[in-house]
Amino acid sequence: MKKIAIVVIMVMACLGCTHTQKTLPADLVKQYYILQIAKADTLVKQLYSKVQNNAPADSIKQAFKVARLAYKKTEFLAEYYNPLTAKSINGAPISSMDDNDQHKIDAPEGFQVIEPFIFPQYTNNRKSELLQEIGILKSNFVRLKSVAQHQELANAQVFDALRTEVFRIITLGISGFDAPIAQNSMAEGAAALTSVKEVLNIYKPEFKNQTKLNNTVQLLDKGIKNLAASSNFNAFDRMQFITAYANPLSASILNLSQQLGNPEFKDLRALKANAATLFDENAFDANYYTASYDAHMSKEKAELGKLLFYDVILSGSKNRSCGSCHKPELAFTDGVAKNATINGKSLVKRNTPTILNAGLQAASFYDNRVNYLEDQATDVISNADEMHGSMPTAVKRLKENPAYVLKFNAAFPKSKESVSDYNIRNALGSYIRTLTSLNSPFDKYVRGDKTKLTKQELNGFNLYMGKAKCGTCHFTPLFNGTVPPDFRVTETEVIGVPLNASSKEIDTDPGKYNLRKLTLYKNAFKTPTVRNIALTAPYMHNGIYKTLEEVVDFYNEGGGVGLGMDIPNQTLPFDKLNLTDTEKKDIVAFLKKLTDNTKR
Known part of the structure; x- marks a missing residue:
């Protein structure tokens, strides 16, 4: 009995220790992450059920929107720790070459593949295909949850992921990159920023001086409100969001990480780990x-x-x-x-x-x-x-x-x-x-000099990043096809450049198809930078357009398919942009402000 009593006392003591032991903030973030995955998973299942049971179209649309909004609250860690799974859940709806077999094409899957089944108008004539795609999405959430449960998180990485999410919202989110038809990008950006806020609040007890944290949370509230208040994709003031909220947020999150004593990242990156914003003059490392x-x-x-x-x-x-x-x-x-x-x-x-x-x-x-x-x-x-x-x-x-x-x-x-x-x-x-050219009037404006862009040029930037869809291929801030926010891959696109400026026939240059004999690469060319574009005429890989106005007209028509060509693998959206003459002039005016005269 004496031995048993001693054992009981020891067990109770251990239980007491366990009960009072502080849970590490990174572990709390992991719990938050798994909970958000579970919520998104449930909502995807509800979307499946609504489609299966022939729910009204508006109900199905809403179910899709809330499911992807839920995913956006997991995105910062899903993309950071499990990018391949994240790609399967919300990657671009474009086929790609298999990394392990250069003769095999991987079909896209996830929310962006599902979106055109439902938007702009839903009909059930492709119901079986849609259910199959949603079924794949459900499986990918199971996979995400499984890997998340075994993922060890570190404070420095969590803050790095939060900052990267702000960069993702700037470059991909507000451009409509992953919601091109539903155009729910601002609400999705607000959901992503909400996750940033909620995670920062988990760390609140870790800060001795909470002034900077409270200021950051207040800034997040303002940014979330700014995004959530916009129901019109085309009318959203992207420049104001970037300069008033996003840039200060990325800098503040970096500062908070440093305040916690998180170690600096020493790994070599395209976007330097210590860059306060995307637009710092020396943010990139060649x-x-x-x-x-x-x-x-x-x-x-x-x-x-x-x-x-x-x-x-x-x-x-x-x-x-x-x-x-x-x-x-x-x-x-x-x-x-x-x-x-x-x-x-x-x-x-x-x-x-x-x-x-x-x-x-x-x-x-x-x-x-x-x-x-x-x-x-x-x-x-x-x-x-x-x-x-x-x-x-x-x-x-x-x-x-x-x-x-x-x-x-x-x-x-x-x-x-x-x-x-x-x-x-x-x-x-x-x-x-050494010929890094990131000091144009545009760059100076986003760094704080409000004299560098006119109202027309600002409107041109907002059109570039919104209605005109330029920013979904020529990504800010490099304005080329190097995909943010990690800038590891430089894309090629099939846009249908004609044989000459007045032709309705595609140029005979096969492009990337010469390198890889895959149909998706036929007439595919690298997305070049539009920085310094005012100085680089004539334009396109074959130099057929002499002016920027001609280039904007080409895209306004929907590329080669919009001009009447038969290009089944065109990756450029081929619907007309319906830009007004004034809007086209504003875009050209903005593009001219990407000229940097310091590298001569």
Whole structure:
């Protein structure tokens, strides 16, 4: 009996310890996350039931909306910890190449696939297909819940995920990227910000001085109210939301994380971990897009690369340099539809793109055929039409030049052979990576200088990010096809560029199809940056449009399909945008404010 009494006392003592032990905030966030997943899962099941039981169309529409609103409260952690599952739940409704089998196409699934079954008008003539898609969505929520239950959370990662969610709302949410037909983006943004607020409140006991936390929560309340008050997708003032709420929020969340003593992230990222906002002048790190640490930029490499860029020594006939076609005064383009071949007898295949911000993308060339600028250099130098040179010849010539040898030794002090094929290419790549151009009037405005944009230009930005749908492919703040908020992938799109400006026939260039013989890549081209676009005419991969007005008209018509072409794999929405003449002028006015004259 005495032994039993002792054991009971020990157990009770342990239970008392367990009862008083403080639950860590990251564990509370995990409980919150699992609860939100369960709520979303229940609502998806209700959507399935309504479709199955032939509920009224408005009831089905509402069920879809509330289900995705519930998912938005899980999004910050789902995307952060389980991006593949998140893609299956709310990824873009576009087929993609299987990562493990380049001959296989993965069909899209999730909310964005379901959306066009229900909006703008629901009919039950595709009921079985819709139920199948909702069934897949239900399965994906089961998978998300399973992985969430085994996921360990860390405070620093939670705050990083919260800040990333603010970036996601800016770049994808308010542009309508994942609600293009339902146009419920503002309500969904409000739901996402609500989850940010609720998670921050979980951490409230951890702050000795709660002033900054309370200020952040108040700012969140204002941002949520601003989003929730907008029932008109096209009329929403995106610039005001970004500058008054989103930018201060991302900076404040970073500050709160630091206040808690969370460790700084040391990992290399495209968007630096310590960037307070998306629009900080030095927010992006071009070194992220290199193949290795050894390929990172240095002052000596960049200076050498600049010399090589303007030197004809790299071309076979010594009569053309990189700078011959990439002219600084034209934002490093050449001003013609297609440049002449090096022998002057014909034209090169495609229009010369700008290399400003070329270091801030995950692939190069119009068909995305190489991943690194070093490989781009090889391709251009050895191309018979462009420079008709060879890397072995370039190495030989440079080794015979004492001045260059000294500069290579300084730039690559650890190399056994400083003048080498790779070092030539790395020097060129390093120079191009310095051509980061993120200091236009637009950038200065979002950083606080309200004198830099007029009312017309502000309206142009809001149209760009809203009604005109430009921001769903040319993502802010880089305004190219590098997908936010992690900026790891650079997209290609099929938009149906015609053979010439007056043609109703698609251009014969197969684009990315040359690289991967998949039907979804036929006539697919990289989404280029529209930064400095006022200086880079003519436009499109074939240079057929001479003015920005022509480009805007093309998109207003719905691309190639809108012009009457048969393009079954077009990824650009082919419904007309119905932009007024004034709206088109406003968009052009805004685009001209993306010009940065500091990189010449």
